[in-house]
Amino acid sequence: MKKLIIISPGKVTSINLAVQLEKIFRQYIEIQPYCLEDDFDFDMTNALVVLSSPQAIDARIQSLMNDGLNYIIARRVINHRYIAELLSLPKATEVLLVNDRAESTFQAITQLQALGVNYIKYYPYYPGIAAYPELDIAVTVGEPHLVPYGIKKVIDIGTRQIDITTVADIAKRLGLMDALGSRLSSQYIHEIIGLLNRINDSAKEMKVISDRLRTVANCLTKAIVYIDKDGNIITGNQELYNLLECSHEDIIGKNLKDVLPEISGSDINSEKVDVLLIRGKQLLVTSRVVKGTGSEDGIIYTFEKSEDIEKNEHELRRRTTNVARSKYYTFDDIIYKCSNMDKLIEKVKAFAHTDSTILIQGESGTGKELLAQAIHCASKRANGPFVPVNFAAMPMSLLESELFGYEEGSFTGAKKGGKRGLFEEAHGGTIFLDEIGDASLEFQCRLLRVIQERQVRRVGGLKEIPIDVRFIAATNRNLTEEIKKGNFRADLYYRLNVLPVRTLSLRERKEDIPVLADYFLTRYSDGSFNKIKDVLHEDAIEALLDYDWPGNTRQLENAMEYIASLGSKNRKLERSELPEYLINDFDKTETSILKDLLGESMVWILEKIKNSEGLGRRYIAELAKKEGVQLTEGQIRSLLNSAEQLGFVKVNTGRKGTVLTDKGIKILTSISNNGKMGGKIGN
Incomplete structure (x- = not known):
């Protein structure tokens, strides 16, 4: 780390100037104050030396300068933050101006007069002065210990500070203008405005x-x-x-x-x-x-x-909406009783404690964003922002500028000063890339680089901006299939799929339907009904439980809102009064045909594989014999070959055995939920 060395004739001045520069540069460099009486034990090769004034150049300093010392002679001004008491003095008040040297004393008087505090009569005082008037008031620039005896009132306006041009020169020499430039100018303007607010009518013409x-x-x-x-x-x-x-x-x-x-x-x-x-x-x-x-x-x-006015109102609404939406879903808000969901939640909770990228895949309506919010709230980034981006809802023409931001003048309509992108807004928190499967290939390439480098470059910008974000992506598409079709980049998929999560459809968690139905019914009836049995006949409840719910939890929520609007405490709704899609028998007829085509033997084998982590044909044959199912090992081999060709199973060698594919799970779940299986196959 470079060092910034402050050298002045007096110790107090060097310390006060070091304090000033500490406020600006301390997180970037080490600052050390010295006076001319000190030993210069710092490393000249790795230091920028700030001399408080030309009077700080003695023989030693001159020798170092001749040897190539990296130095700046500071320009210093009155510290206007502390002149409020001075401004309140009546016109023509006589005061001693006290400083440590003759040159700095006269400079302070000149600068005060230039600031407009020229209605006061100043008399210089410094150590060694031959004569001075005996006055009641002394004004000193950070040297109260030099005020002569007998003074009744001392006004200390602080050590003259290093001015903004010197501070900017220091920042430039240290290569810190990009990091500090805008802050220096805004701080300077803020101080000037503060000064104007304190100057009264009598202070200036x-x-x-x-x-x-x-x-x-x-x-x-x-x-x-x-x-x-x-x-x-x-x-x-x-x-x-x-x-x-x-x-x-x-x-x-x-x-x-x-x-x-x-x-x-x-x-x-x-x-x-x-x-x-x-x-x-x-x-x-x-x-x-x-x-x-x-x-x-x-x-x-x-x-x-x-x-x-419209822009300001829009911005106010946007910010107010963000504040109102500061509370997100947690794991406690996820309603379930199914054991499969319990296993899923336990796994996802473990993922939440890491900072790795998560890919959530699942059908529409299965609560992918709810799960993402819960992960964020359980992570170490819970106090940071959660920024959702829906690739399906946002036009691709706006996506780049919204996510990466833009610099002023980068395109027609770009607002003055530019705009931070959503990646920057998510700094310190989580960005949720919803419907990532809908992103264009061109954008996927840029996104891959952001995930790898953790840096973004605004549209029209030249510099890279580092970001600290956790990525959670979600999609209802089968990304492996999209990769085969050439619609999704394989390298991006592997970057996203570090911690894979597959949400469960309602078909895979049938026992959660009554629990969720009760919850939504209570919400949409404002507490008038707390249980579906309070508002539905048994045949209507059975229809709810037997239905396939292709829209999953979101569809179930809509159905409960419908039922809550029709519900009455005087009578229960019949099955015929349910939404039309719940009482249409087409799905059951289609399932019955599918079951007939596959045959009960195939369905029985798929059911056994589903309830295991992988089965071999010999073990399946043993199960068939044990349960009285008339299937030989050869028949089982033939059925497994057919199931593999249909894409229902994946046949592995060794101990892993045969396992169901996603397609097999969907087919089997549909059959088992809509067609009651009973009896022994082959009997």
Whole structure:
């Protein structure tokens, strides 16, 4: 790490200057203060030396400079943050100006006068001065221990600080302008505005005050005009001149009615808000009376564009919505009793404690985003942002600028100052890439680089911005199939599929249907019904349990909202009153045909494989013999070959045996849920 060395003639000054620079640079460099009486034991080859003034250059410093010392001679100014008490002194007050050296004493007097504190009479005082008047008040720039005996009041305005240009020069020499440039300028402006707020009417002449106030007014985005009680224009800001397409000199002194006839009047006692059409633009015009404040009586008018108001309102709503949505679903919000769900939740909870990328795959309506939010809330990033991005809902033309952000002027319509992207917004938290299977191949390439490098570059930008985010992706597509079709990059799939999670459909967790149905019914009936048995006949409940629920939990929720709207405490709903899709027998007929085509022997074998982690044909033959099923080992081999060709099973060699594929699970689940199996096959 580089060192920043502060050298001044006196120890107090070097320490105070080091404190100032510590506030700006401490996280980047080490700062050490020295005075001319100290031994210079620092490494010159790895240090930037800041000399407090030319008077800090003695013989040793000069020798080091001759040897190539990397140095800066600081420009220093009065620390305007501490001059409030000085500003309150009456005009023509006589004071001693106390400092450690003659040169710095006269510099301090000159700078105070330049700041506008020139109504006070200063007398220099420094160690060794031959003569000075005996006064009651002393003003010192950080050297109160040098104030002579007998002074009744001491005003310490602090050590003269290193000015903004020197600070910027230091940052440039250290290669820190990119990191600190905007912060330095905003801090400087903030301090200047603070100074203007503390200067009272007696501190400066009217012209000086006007110049300062005009600078502040020109920083505002609203147009402002200040008129006197007769309606004559006293001043305005740059936004006003832009609106009227004129200069300062064109309108100052003219009457407002001649310049802006759209404004109805200049009654000094009126305050109102109007929406007026001025120069072809719809503007909100606000007038405020200025009276009895020490300034000239009159009215200040402000003009605000309607589009700016709409933007501000939109931003306020967006931020308010984000605040309101600060609470996300947790694992406690996931309702289930099924053992398969219990295993899934336990696995996902373990994943939540890591920082690895998670890929959630499952059918629509199975709660993939709910699971992602729960993972975020259980992770070490719970206090950070959770930023969802839906690739199916966002136009690809906007996706890049929304995710990566953009720099000012990078394209038509880019807002001034640029915009942070969603990756940057998610810094320190989790970004949820929903429906990732819908992303274009071009965008997949950029996303892969972000996941690998953990850096983003804004549209139109040149520098890489590091991000610290956890990636959770989700899709209802079969990504392995999409890879075969050329629709999804294999390298991105492997980057995302570090911790794979497959959500369960309602067909795979049938015992959760009553629990979820009760929960949704209670919510949509506002507590009027807490159990489906309170509002449905048994045949209607059986229809709910037998239905395949292709839309999963989301479809079940919609059905409960429908039932809650029809429910009555006077009678229970019949099966025929359920939504049409619940009582249509097409699915059952189709399942019956499928079962007949496959045969009961095939269904029996698939059922046995489903309830295991993999079976060999010999073990299946033993089960058949044990249960009285008339199947030989040869028949079982033939059936397994057929099942493999249909894509229902995957035949492994060795101990793994034969296992069901996703397709096999779906087929078997559909058959077993909609067709009651009973009796012994072959009997």
